[in-house]
């Protein structure tokens with residue numbers, strides 16, 4: 001079975017874009033692969049966080065994935081800081097990452113601009129910790145958005161460099177790390193802002209164009225019914241000329257698990273008003289039960305703690321195994337057992 005892993009930063013409230021573009025497809029992978037998801041709290045602190053908020057968001061990410069159907073029996077879900085090997089391998093890999101290559105990382109350049117008062121060493125080394133996250137678990141594929149491709153490339157470079165260093169000239173020596181592939185979303189639901197349908201729906205814009213997963217369903221329906229469309233009257237999938245309608249068709253198709261073509265056929269001859277109401281009802285029907293499960297889980301922290309503990313125990317076993325192997329290769333004396 002293919003081994004898949006991804007990390008989710010516990011920042012902000014998830015939007016419908018995060019759900020349709022990341023959470024839903026990632027959860028569905030559990031039926032075809034051995035999946036591991038973790039909450040990247042150590043990555044989150046590379047920009048200043050409010051401690052109480054960080055704690056709440058960490059639980060919330062776990063609760064969203066579980067509410068969306070992630071099955072802790074089939075998959076592994078844990079908090080990054082609960083598995084010390086991430087930070088430990090991260091340190092060792094720092095010695096295999098070059099300043100020059102980290103300086104070229106687009107995310108580092110962007111974040112240094114946005115947080116110019118706090119360009120800390122952790123922010124610079126962020127991609128090395130990400131490499132450790134992945135390489136600890138012999139991962140084949142990493143489902144990520146386009147923006148993370150560069151980090152996966154770097155992970156591959158570090159893995160190959162490390163493997164070569166410790167196997168070169170050694171007849172029959174096996175590579176230490178599995179070299180992972182990035183896995184870009186197949187269906188590629190790119191949800192657009194409902195008020196500005198040529199821009200992506202972004203969780204950092206709190207307006208009428210963004211739907212938050214936590215939002216009251218009445219408000220969700222209202223936002224969809226007042227989505228910007230165009231002066232025409234036919235429900236057609238035409239991204240260039242009818243971006244608002246195309247966005248709603250994409251949202252509908254993804255929610256219903258049908259093709260865009262099938263969605264378009266369903267609405268042929270319908271008025272925009274009726275179309276938007278049907279999309280609103282479908283989104284609410286999908287989100288409402290998820291919200292209910294989310295709220296239940298958030299009110300039962302002990303339950304969440306238990307699931308995350310089991311997840312960290314599973315992760316620790318594999319992570320420790322890789323860390324010990326790496327320590328031996330490097331020449332660090334492993335602690336006696």
Ligand code: ATP
Nearest residue numbers: 017018021022144145189190191200201202203204
């Ligand atoms: P921000 O708007 O603050 O930049 P974001 O909403 O893009 O944040 P991220 O934390 O960067 O959120 O992304 C988390 C995941 O959600 C990524 O895999 C990203 O590709 C996906 N995602 C985010 N927005 C959308 C969207 N509008 N449509 C589809 N997928 C999205």
Ligand code: LTN
Nearest residue numbers: 006007008009040043130133142
């Ligand atoms: N950098 C990623 C989050 C992340 C991650 C990972 C993703 C941290 N560690 C390991 C995949 C694999 C982000 O900002 N989305």
